[in-house]
Amino acid sequence: MPWDLIATDFNGEETINFGPRQESGIALYQVETLATISSSDKDQLIPCTTVTVLGELACIAVQEHLALFKDCQRIASIGLDGVIDCIEWSSDGSMLMVGDSTGKLSLLDTDTGDILFSFKVVPEGCSLKTFKRILFSTKSDDTTDLVVLAGNGQMLVLTGITQDLFSADEGKIAASLKEKLIQTRADHFHTEGVSDVVCFDDKIVTLGCGDIAIGVWVIEDGQLVLEDEIPSYVFNDAGVVEGRVSSDGKHLFVLTDNHELLLLNTTTMTALHSWSDIKVEQFQLLETKRIKNQSLQDMKLVLLTVGEGKTTNLMVQSLPSWETIYNLKLHQPSTLASCPTSQETLFLAECSPSEEDRQSYSVRLRCLTETNPETRLYRILHKNKFEEAEEFAKLYRLDTELVHKVKANFLLDQLSPWNNNSEEKVQAMSTQFTNCLAYVKDDLHVAEICMRAALSSLKATQKLLDYSKERLLKVSTNKSADTTQKEKQQVLLSKLYEIQHRLVTFKMINGAENYSAERWDIFMKSDLMKVMMAMLQQNQLKKGLIILSRHEYEWERCVTPTVIKNFLHFIPDHVQTGEIQCILTETIVPTVARLLPQILVDVVKWIIQKAKSSELLDKKAWPVNALQFLRSVYGVLVKVVDISYSHSIYTAADITMKTQIERLEVLDLMKTLITNLQHLHDLQTKYNCKLTFGNFLQETTETVTFRMLDKVVAIEMINQTLERQIRPYMREYNLREDIIFSKYIKDLLERSGRMTSYLGEAVWEPKVIAIINCISSQQYKCDSILEVIKCAPIPWSKEINSLVQQALKLDHDLVRDIKEQVHLMELKNLMHKYNLKKEDIPSDNNWE
Structure with a gap:
């Protein structure tokens, strides 16, 4: 008989409906029953139960039946042909993948509850549990892979999964899936069975028993390749049955078949902590991090431990202190919901015996929400409910400035040029953003936010940067500001001047009338030297040289022989010497002489060739144009290669640099050419004898x-x-x-x-x-x-x-x-x- 008797709407009356609960600890959790699921057959044994949650979406599967919930309201009930082993939401919640005991994977549409597509991947009867784990893994390139671990040790990966893939007819879907399918046998390495799989940093990690306890896989050339392995003797010959990874991918929690929980560093795969004194059946990792880093701060670990008799204990530990802050006694068996580590509410399924005969069972879908004011405030802010968050902060006398900081960051993201907002909406959000900043007393934080902004008009962006400067200068006059704040103020002030300088450059090369937030945002974050090189390649010499002349410090930071070679190569042949004289004498030659003296001869040879090309490019001014150009460069060269041991402005490093320059070769090359060109010029002006430079040299x-x-x-x-x-x-x-x-x-x-x-x-x-x-x-x-x-x-x-x-x-x-x-x-x-x-x-x- 199906488990399709679902009861909901208990109005939060937990004690009245289900009796008092046995809980303890310093943390406060609100516990509610979302639904109960039972079967009309009173002789049913303990059912197979699994739960998965994503934000406001929840799904519980009991035997062949599953129920979908959204915002605590049931939206669909579906029955399948086999017992459901695994369920998993896609990263955006639009799809639900279901694996049942018949070996089929079924893809459900969340909105309609319809099965979009089913395909069989595992033969029946090959294991007690056909599917061990289903995962949607979002990779670094924002594509999503579907990872499926079967009970028989087979691992399948479908790369680049999207909902659009399943909108075609079945034939095309099957063909597309076949192209995207990668599979391997993990049980060849986990010789006594594969138990679980986790993903992080574009890697797939299998957990199991036998010779190897942990295997690290990567996809190379369309194949799954075992990159690293951890033998079982590291865990005292125990197998690993379950794993969870922190959101930053730096910590891996694993559970052995001895019920021992371990914390590993994912880089070295070494143990950082163990729970040897607790017998753990299941666990889940939750994070309330506001800033992602590599620490365990603001993490919580939810454990299901073995209790006395037919009970189990739910424990919540705070990391990194490992302190147990909450305990709740549950009936056995109970199952924790799989969920993202950022999940606000903890869900679990508890299998409870009937109060009447104690022989039949019902399954309770329960949720636990922490009621700590600070944490609750963070949760509300995470939902971007700022008015509610401000009222909540005032009610509990929390810092309302935090609300305005988060709101300002949110508005800044919404004002990003990549969001397709109407002009009216952008204007309204800009006003909100400005008003919001006035409530934030942290001048340094406000300045940082303003510097990241790319508003809809050039005038508004300039005004916001000026406001950022005002807030930074306030720190200088603030007598209560400590040394750290003043040091940070100097760093931010320097960064602000750089951004303002860059904005002027943007205006010079594009014109104020061509400003757009999108173009400015790209320009603000770009490597200006790459932009300059690209402009030279596109024959936009004037714009490229404006960038170079205004941002020499960036040029010096990235200059290499290859960069110099490319720069000279990208200058179009038709460019006349007068157009590049200043940039060569003021930037290129001094920079090369100081930082790359070994290639100065090559630069001089290029300059000489460029001067010679003036004979064809600007015949009317020849050879005067070449003479003026070369004399200007020669004057700079004399300065950069001149060695004066008594001159006070020269350091030992300067003298060492100058000794590396092939002084005679550098100067003689150009001096000879200047002399020849002067003779050629004299012939033309004094003696009215016009010769080509090539003929003159002969x-x-x-x-x-x-x-x-x-x-x-x-x-x-x-x-x-x-x-x-x-x-x-x-x-x-x-x-x-x-x-x-x-x-x-x-x-x-x-x-x-x-x-x-x-x-x-x-x-x-x-x-x-x-x-x-x-x-x-x-x-x-x-x-x-x-x-x-x-x-x-x-x-x-x-x-x-x-x-x-x-x-x-x-x-x-x-x-x-x-x-x-x-x-x-x-x-x-x-x-x-x-x-x-x-x-x-x-x-x-x-x-x-």
């Missing part, structure tokens, strides 16, 4: 003169060009005119001596003749004329003939060579006249 002072002469096209301008440009240049560099002109003629003839016009005359003749006329030395003039005779096309032009005739009148030994060339030319001319092209023409040495 030239000498002599060949630069050649290039000047090359640029003279109009022969009538050659004398003017010589006087204005070429001769001043040669005088500056001590070049002898006759030698240079002679060399130029030879160079010109080598390059274009075979080129003739369509009239047959050589194109170079006018320029060469004009330059020869400028040579005063008979030696170099004759040399040049000889070179011309060798290259002049036959027959000679009038100009060449005239030049040769002038040469023959000179009084120099080389005139004889010229005459010989003239005779040779006459022979060549004769053969050319008679078209004797294939005949051998005598060479210079054997023409006779």
Whole structure:
């Protein structure tokens, strides 16, 4: 017969309905019976009972029947095919997973009580209890896994479980579950049986008996892998049958099959405390922590211990003092509800014999609520019932400031830009938030809250930060403030100035009109150097450099060779030197020289390359732009590499740093480039000779003169060009005119001596003749004329003939060579006249 006779609504009359209870201890608990469950069959034996609770939701299963409660009111009753072994709420309470003796898992919708989906995972008859534990585990990435431990030692994990998964048709659900299913055999390690499973820090911990008492599992590459194990001899060869983990994941409470309770550190898995003097049957961990930390403070341990006869004792101990603060005698068997450690009310199921025949039983679902005023206040605040909390605090003369502190924190969370609230609601909450702060006398706490806020407008956020500053400055004038408070005030004041400085930066790069709470909240919490790098990658150079120039302290904190390399790499190629000159001279070069002197040469090489690129990026200003840029950087470099052992501002660390810099390499690289660019600039401005930098580097002072002469096209301008440009240049560099002109003629003839016009005359003749006329030395003039005779096309032009005739009148030994060339030319001319092209023409040495 089913256990479906459910009675509720006892109006809190415990003594009238169920008689007096036997309790003791310094703590006060309000004990109520929520419901009684019985069967119409009076000969029923003690039923299988299990209870699970989540906030205001409660579920009790007795044999094949389960009942759902919400806020102490029954909302549904459901019967299944088999005895229910395990039940568990999902983390948000929207679903209830039920495992019964037929091996089926059934998923129930909390709101409707409907079974969304059922699937069989364990064959029947494989154990006295088909399911040992069902858990919904929320992981660090906010996904939820379903962990199922079967009585036969099989462990199954369904990853990424959501309610939406079960809204599809059955075929798709089955396929999705198959994809998400991971399973293993835990009994291969717990050789005498697996009893329980707990989860923390994305790890799954199995508890059992045999060779291994505790196994720590992780999911790797879609498989369950045993990461660590604790042998049973650590527990004196006892098995572990039950476990609970604190909310911070730092403490593990385990119960052995010898009824001994132990407290373990989850990091080292070493015992911190044992309850060897108490025989424990079941236990539950409750926490009332306002601030999560790694201590046992504000924890309570609920124990079901073995009593005399057919009774059991419920004990509540306060941690870390281990003091028993409450005792309640119960009938045996009784079952504690599984629940989150933050659960406000403790639930249990008590199996009581009938008052009439003492042979039949009924199950009482009972709840215990602590009535300590402070704890009660915390519970009310946890529900965000602030008006009720304030009235309660006044009634019991508790600190009402605590209520306003918690309310301010709550409103701040609600004002978060990630909450989709209407503009009217945001405005109302902002007003409440400001009013609430006025009731809090703790200036430091108020300042901290204000600094975390991201309000809906820039003006409101600035105003709140100014208010935070006012409250902090009050601490300085408060004579009752101790040293610790003043030290904290200085820390917070520094942090506030940093936030205000960051807000100005945000306004500069985005504009006041583009402010939004969401964008400011992200910017306020971001690593500004990563933001700066991202902006450089997105070609937002100006914004990126604003961040860098305004937040150098963050730059210095995170700078590494890789960061410097990436920074320089991310500067777009099209950026001109003037745009980055200040940031290089004021931030990059000094920082690298001070913190990373070993890579200063690399930075200088990049700067040099950037300066050279100005020739293409800004042709009009070249090379002045590069010179200004390099001289600015060079001035900084001289300062950072200069070592003065007598200078008072230099510390030993500064001198040590400077000795690590390759001083000559750093300075010489740039000094050489500056010198070359200055020469190039002089050529352009003083001598009107424009060369590309690449060509300039290939030239000498002599060949630069050649290039000047090359640029003279109009022969009538050659004398003017010589006087204005070429001769001043040669005088500056001590070049002898006759030698240079002679060399130029030879160079010109080598390059274009075979080129003739369509009239047959050589194109170079006018320029060469004009330059020869400028040579005063008979030696170099004759040399040049000889070179011309060798290259002049036959027959000679009038100009060449005239030049040769002038040469023959000179009084120099080389005139004889010229005459010989003239005779040779006459022979060549004769053969050319008679078209004797294939005949051998005598060479210079054997023409006779």
